Amino acid sequence: xxxxxxxxxxxxxxxxxxxxxxxxxxxxxxxxxxxxxxxxxxxxxxxxxxxxxxxxxxxxxxxxxxxxxxxxxxxxxxxxxxxxxxxxxxxxxxxxxxxxxxxxxxxxxxxxxxxxxxxxxxxxxxxxxxxxxxxxxxxxxxxxxxxxxxxxxxxxxxxxxxxxxxxxxxxxxxxxxxxxxxxxxxxxxxxxxxxxxxxxxxxxxxxxxxxxxxxxxxxxxxxxxxxxxxxxxxxxxxxxxxxxxxxxxxxxxxxxxxxxxxxxxxxxxxxxxxxxxxx
Amino acid sequence: xxxxxxxxxxxxxxxxxxxxxxxxxxxxxxxxxxxxxxxxxxxxxxxxxxxxxxxxxxxxxxxxxxxxxxxxxxxxxxxxxxxxxxxxxxxxxxxxxxxxxxxxxxxxxxxxxxxxxxxxxxxxxxxxxxxxxxxxxxxxxxxxxxxxxxxxxxxxxxxxxxxxxxxxxxxxxxxxxxxxxxxxxxxxxxxxxxxxxxxxxxxxxxxxxxxxxxxxxxxxxxxxxxxxxxxxxxxxxxxxxxxxxxxxxxxxxxxxxxxxxxxxxxxxxxxxxxxxxxxxxxxxxxxxxxxxxxxxxxxxxxxxxxxxxxxxxxxxxxxxxxxxxxxxxxxxxxxxxxxxxxxxxxxxxxxxxxxxxxxxxxxxxxxxxxxxxxxx
Ligand SMILES: Cc1ncc(C[n+]2csc(CCOP(=O)(O)OP(=O)(O)O)c2C)c(N)n1
Ligand code: SF4
Numbered sequence: 341x342x343x344x345x346x347x348x349x350x351x352x353x354x355x356x357x358x359x360x361x362x363x364x365x366x367x368x369x370x371x372x373x374x375x376x377x378x379x380x381x382x383x384x385x386x387x388x389x390x391x392x393x394x395x396x397x398x399x400x401x402x403x404x405x406x407x408x409x410x411x412x413x414x415x416x417x418x419x420x421x422x423x424x425x426x427x428x429x430x431x432x433x434x435x436x437x438x439x440x441x442x443x444x445x446x447x448x449x450x451x452x453x454x455x456x457x458x459x460x461x462x463x464x465x466x467x468x469x470x471x472x473x474x475x476x477x478x479x480x481x482x483x484x485x486x487x488x489x490x491x492x493x494x495x496x497x498x499x500x501x502x503x504x505x506x507x508x509x510x511x512x513x514x515x516x517x518x519x520x521x522x523x524x525x526x527x528x529x530x531x532x533x534x535x536x537x538x539x540x541x542x543x544x545x546x547x548x549x550x551x552x553x554x555x556x557x558x559x560x561x562x563x564x565x566x567x568x569x570x571x572x573x574x575x576x577x578x579x580x581x582x583x584x585x586x587x588x589x590x591x592x593x594x595x596x597x598x599x600x601x602x603x604x605x606x607x608x609x610x611x612x613x614x615x616x617x618x619x
Numbered sequence: 620x621x622x623x624x625x626x627x628x629x630x631x632x633x634x635x636x637x638x639x640x641x642x643x644x645x646x647x648x649x650x651x652x653x654x655x656x657x658x659x660x661x662x663x664x665x666x667x668x669x670x671x672x673x674x675x676x677x678x679x680x681x682x683x684x685x686x687x688x689x690x691x692x693x694x695x696x697x698x699x700x701x702x703x704x705x706x707x708x709x710x711x712x713x714x715x716x717x718x719x720x721x722x723x724x725x726x727x728x729x730x731x732x733x734x735x736x737x738x739x740x741x742x743x744x745x746x747x748x749x750x751x752x753x754x755x756x757x758x759x760x761x762x763x764x765x766x767x768x769x770x771x772x773x774x775x776x777x778x779x780x781x782x783x784x785x786x787x788x789x790x791x792x793x794x795x796x797x798x799x800x801x802x803x804x805x806x807x808x809x810x811x812x813x814x815x816x817x818x819x820x821x822x823x824x825x826x827x828x829x830x831x832x833x834x835x836x837x838x839x840x841x842x843x844x845x846x847x848x849x850x851x852x853x854x855x856x857x858x859x860x861x862x863x864x865x866x867x868x869x870x871x872x873x874x875x876x877x878x879x880x881x882x883x884x885x886x887x888x889x890x891x892x893x894x895x896x897x898x899x900x901x902x903x904x905x906x907x908x909x910x911x912x913x914x915x916x917x918x919x920x921x922x923x924x925x926x927x928x929x930x931x932x933x934x935x936x937x938x939x940x941x942x943x944x945x946x947x948x949x950x951x952x953x954x955x956x957x958x959x960x961x962x963x964x965x966x967x968x969x970x971x972x973x974x975x976x977x978x979x980x981x982x983x984x985x986x987x988x989x990x991x992x993x994x995x
Contacts, residue, residue, distance in 0.1 A: 356844065387827055389685075407826040409682070409834045409835075410834065410837065412705065415675065418678035418679050419678045419682035420682060421682065422640070422680060422684075422690070423683060423826065424682075425668060425683060426640055427687055427825070430826060447671050448671065451675070613662040615664040616664045617661075618664065
């Protein structure tokens with residue numbers, strides 16, 4: 341089985357290197373995680389499309405040696421829904437930032453989850469808007485600073501994994517860029533999952549979130565990620581872990597269940613009407 | 620012969636033109652297009668999906684096009700406003716797709732069930748940044764059928780989003796029509812050599828056909844990759860498209876002329892208003908006034924050449940439209956003093972009566988004779 345450290349040249353679009361990401365940014369670790377996952381599952385890269393929104397995270401498609409769609413801010417899932425429905429044999433991975441997925445794109449996020457369409461979301465959560473220079477996001481922890489919350493944020497923040505589960509996603513997991521060994525495995529499992537899957541990856545933005553909140557450089561931020569998370573066993577959280585979790589975010593797989601997938605249901609609908617969907 | 624509604628004609632034409640993907644969000648007066656497509660597509664194995672809003676409907680259409688579908692959506696004013704960002708994205712990414720906008724009174728929620736022609740300029744300039752737009756209109760149920768089919772062909776030929784503008788009355792009006800045969804422009808995926816470039820004047824190649832295309836709304840060159848020289852490449856693309864459309868102007872300018880021969884006062888109209896204008900022409904001719912009608916079905920790219928030909932022979936052009944004066948602006952620019960041009964607008968949700976148009980034409984001619992100025 342492939343693991344981190346293996347040659348990913350074939351999976352990365354060399355002519356787009358170097359990336360736009362700042363030194364120390366966690367997004368590169370996640371992109372590497374996606375490439376590693378594609379390698380692990382032995383994907384046919386001609387039949388993979390990585391769809392990104394707008395933001396530092398949304399740039400990921402450019403660096404993948406697959407089909408790539410860099411869309412509009414917040415709407416990547418809507419583009420991906422059309423793409424997947426039109427050509428269901430494609431493997432479609434969607435990369436979005438926390439602002440991208442949960443603020444401007446929140447509506448598409450919940451509806452794609454509700455449909456349980458076979459898309460894999462990799463949600464890059466760096467607690468802030470990176471690309472536009474450090475404004476607050478729906479994930480910015482209450483009390484922390486951004487350029488638009490210079491006095492500290494007073495808004496409660498979203499938990500994307502809880503939201504995804506409530507909306508109907510059938511595979512929901514969280515990892516971090518610190519957990520760079522496990523994270524690609526989770527992404528691979530999410531891609532294999534026949535339904536709407538979400539892997540939230542906590543990422544570090546040393547340039548804005550780190551600097552504005554005095555969290556240090558990338559190495560300190562990675563440790564901060566480790567310290568604020570707690571690995572939990574697969575499945576719904578038992579009460580006992582909930583207590584241990586005070587002040588920490590669980591990491592692991594929170595839901596993995598098989599329910600009818602959208603394109604499969606659509607195929608049945610067409611068949612019942614006498615049609616052949618995507619013959 | 621078949622008695623059908625304007626919206627139904629759009630759905631039937633789309634299906635006949637090879638449309639196999641519809642994503643939409645309900646809105647009066649366009650909803651029946653969506654409801655029809657929900658019935659038509661599944662038995663044909665095509666995709667129908669009701670999205671969560673118009674932003675996602677437009678996005679899904681573009682995504683589907685890149686999945687190889689011939690895709691469309693239909694909406695009305697408020698939804699058309701929400702789709703603008705993605706119409707620009709489709710233009711930038713050279714994505715063939717079709718947007719139908721059944722115009723209702725505005726601004727804002729306005730008059731949901733009443734007709735208007737307020738999106739003439741929005742359909743041309745509504746998306747930020749500059750681009751080249753292809754926009755068709757229809758003045759009858761048959762023409763709604765024909766123009767919808769043409770829209771799919773133009774989208775395919777020029778690899779661009781194409782807009783069809785209807786209005787609340789035409790959408791809901793029923794007429795007896797003989798549905799013409801439609802031969803969709805075929806899509807041929809070429810041999811993909813090593814040096815294949817997915818953008819510029821290349822044919823459209825969807826994902827999954829062997830080329831790992833990079834599609835982006837960022838400025839990019841013919842390879843699709845966003846490069847620093849992308850701005851130049853974008854301008855190159857837009858200018859090439861503009862030139863191609865200018866070269867093909869005579870083929871892609873659809874219009875109907877009525878009594879235009881020898882007309883001294885020309886009613887230049889489009890969409891639902893052209894129907895009243897046609898009757899006005901007959902009224903005026905009955906009075907011995909040499910009136911004629913130019914009913915434009917292609918409004919963008921604006922056919923300057925055609926309007927100039929008409930202006931050379933006419934004394935005056937009257938432009939009746941259901942807005943405060945939109946298409947009259949390019950008419951004035953094209954005519955450039957060759958003859959007198961006057962607007963005739965209304966934006967209260969009502970149609971013009973033929974007599975109102977005839978009266979304005981008489982007044983325009985009288986003003987002409989006395990050298991006065993007419994304010995429409
Ligand atoms: C419609 C629209 N609104 C605003 C923007 C500006 N914008 C670009 S990226 C971004 C936020 C990015 O933050 P996030 O989604 O968290 O991703 P990150 O850059 O942190 O990876 C914003 C607001 C835009 N491109 N489009
Ligand atoms: S701004 Fe932040 S998120 Fe964006 S590339 Fe730099 S470190 Fe990464």
